[in-house]
Amino acid sequence: MPADYNGTWNMVSNDNFEGYMKALGIDFATRIIAKMLKPQKVIEQKGDFFHVQTLSSFRNYNAEFTVGVEFNEETKGLDNRKCKTLVTWDNDRLVCVQKGKKNNRGWIHWIEGDQLFLELSCEDQVCKQVYKKAD
Ligand code: VL7
Secondary structure, three states: OOOOOOEEEEEEEEEOHHHHHHHHOOOHHHHHHHHOOOOEEEEEEEOOEEEEEEEOOOOOEEEEEEOOOOEEEEOOOOOOOEEEEEEEEEOOEEEEEEEOOOOOOEEEEEEEOOEEEEEEEEOOEEEEEEEEEOO
């Protein structure tokens, strides 16, 4: 049985989002707005199938994938790049590699108690986010 990520998760902290956005080449004005956001993750999981919505008052991002199946990701509304993306299990962690123009791009999710952790990497930058499960 894989770990259960289902639920609505609200951001509680967002460390070095600025560095991550700079590494992605996000422009200054967009970064100013994006930094103020407290996004929510809405995750629907059926076994190895995931629908992850990242919702905010500024922009939303939608991702659907099956663990172990590489797919073409277009980061619409973010940096608008194309990646060959693969998510795999590392025990109960979800490990994502986003192959494309940017080196070392990807993310890792894991859960501890009622907290959802997310580390986003691009080039030499790591952004550490924590979300808390909504009641
Ligand atoms: C998705 C944002 C910064 C552009 C807007 C900021 C809008 C809300 O890949 C991600 O999540 C994975 C794992 O949960 C599932 O798709 C992170 C948000 C990254 C990068 C780019 C700033 C403009 C933030 C959508």
